[in-house]
Structures are given as C-alpha cells and as structure tokens.
Amino acid sequence: MSQKNKLSLSVQYPDPRLKEIILRTNLRRWVQAALFAPAELTIRFVDAEEGRTLNREYRGKDYATNVLTFAYTEDEESEVTQADIILCTDVLQREADEQKKSVQAHTAHLVVHGVLHAQGYDHETDEEATEMEQLEIEILATLGEANPYSA
Template sequence: MSAIVDLQQAYEGDSDSIASIPPLADIQLWANAVLTAEALDEQEFTVRFVGEQESQGLNNEYRGKNKPTNVLSFPFEAPPGIEIPLLGDLVICVPVIISEASEQSKTSNAHYAHMIVHGLLHLLGYDHIENDEAEAMEAKEIAILLTLGIDDPYQAQ
C-alpha cells in the first residue's frame, strides 16, 4: 500500500496555525493506514489546507451550508473504461481543525489524522447519512486510528 499525496498549502494564517499543519510524511502514514485497512494498493489524492473563507465558499457551493467546515471530500470520477488510482481531493480548514481540537481536548495533530482518515473513507464511498452507515464508518475510523496510536475520536470528552 502506498499513498501518493499531492499537498497544497493555501492557508495564510498566523505562524502557529501554519506550523500545526502536518508534514507530508504524517499524511502519508495516515493514508497508508486507510489503504491497508481497505486492502488497497497505490492510490493518489490531493490534500489542500485552506482558511475559513475558502472552506465556507466550497461548503456553501457544494453542500449548501454557508459556514466553514473541517473537511470536504471531492471524489474523482474517471470516464467510463478508464482505470486510474486517483481517489480525489480533500480540503481541510486549518482554523476549524485547531478550534475543534481545542474544544474536544485533543491535539491538532490527532484531529488532522482523524479528518484525513474520515475524508479518505468518504473518497472510498463511505458515508454517514443513515445511522447504520454512520456506525459502520465511525467503527472503521476508530479501528484505523487505533492502529496509529490515536484514541477514539468519538469517545465522550
């Protein structure tokens, strides 16, 4: 399993927030844990770290929610008959991650890991609209994060 990550750092905030953005090696480690759990070979995806304005604009345009959000997933759909190991794009809002991590009493790095895992599972077709889908997706996230030494992100704080 090997994740190929196209990293885009578009966030222009304060230096502490920029410093919180995980290095490529961490993102690859987290992604490889997802690929291992899903028994997938080499897959490619883009991660774009953004501020609140870009996140809010995309969230409004694609989900009809006029507020920034932690992670947005945009699956790649290849034309019929074309096989390519490209999963799609993740857009992660740095200020939202930092704020949520603080509110949830976890490190920003653990929250970034959770959002990478969560977003990749969306790119692989998992969803959490229905209760049974949410339970299955959360169980998968918890199991993957535990292999990385990261506590259950859904446990009561």
C-alpha cells in the same frame, strides 16, 4: 487498509508555517492507513473563508466545515481512488481546542475520515455512520490514536 497500496499524494499548504505543524510524512502515514486501494490524492489546507465558500458552493451549507472530500472515482470498478481532501485549518484548530485534543490527533482523524469518503464510505444513515465510525476507530488505533468519538 494496507501499507502496500500505491499512493500519489500532493499536499497544498497555503501558509508555509503549517508544514512545521502538520508534517507531510504524517499525512502520508495517516492516508495510507485508511487506504484499501491505490490512490491519487490531494490534501489542501484552506482558511475559514475558502472553506465556507467551498461548502456553500458544493454542499449548499453556508459555513466552514472541518473536512470536505471531492471524490472523482467512487464506483466499485475504479482501480485507483482519486480525490481532493480539503481541510479547514481554522475549524480544525478550533475543534481540537474544544475537544481538548492535539491538532495532530484531530488532523489524523479528519484525514482518515476524508480518505474513507474518497473510497465511497458515507454517514448519511445511522447504519452508514456506525460502519464508518467503527472503521475510523480501528484505523486510528493502528496509528496509536485514541477513539475520536469517546467523551
């Protein structure tokens, strides 16, 4: 996790009002906090319909999810991490309300989560989940964000 890693970041906001709610400067800060290597990333915000379609087509799950990561360089030898991170604004906002968190705090968590996935981290097993959650907690703490897993 270093501020020194080179980052090429593209952000796609389908709704221009999102630019005022979730600032590009914050997205960049959250991404850089979770990077272990240089990266070329796209963060795209989508609605529930597009999120559901992507989740169904690529994961076989017929519902909109909060974050999807399409990593293009998951092998250890890649010098640059390349990925698309898809955030579903409808799900993100609903979860933030349900969890009594700000949209900013929840977005920070999901961005960090997505960036870790882009770098090969996963949570398919309990051991992987524990490792990934601990990393998320540590990274978010450096950003001044609370532990997203505490009640």
